[in-house]
Amino acid sequence: MTADAQLLTVPEVMDRLKISRTAVYDLIRTRQLASITLGRARRIPAHALTDFIRTRLEQDAA
Template identity: 75%
Template structure:
């Protein structure tokens, strides 16, 4: 798997963003952070996390 197609777990995203579980699930629920569901498991493509970060940086720069 290349870095662009790597699937991250919620705990991995929590660690990378330094956020709690509820905060990550809030981002997923509000569709600010894209994810896929495989069975009962939620996975976040690494490119979706990168897109989220870039979008937030752009929003902060525009404010």
């Protein structure tokens, strides 16, 4: 699986962003962070996390 196709779990995103589970789900709920549901599992594509970070950096720079 390539890095672009990698799917991250919520705990992995929590660890990478150093935020709480609730904060990750809030980002998903508000559509700031894209995700997919596989059965009962929520997964975040690695590229979606990268896009989220890039967007936040651009907003902060403006």
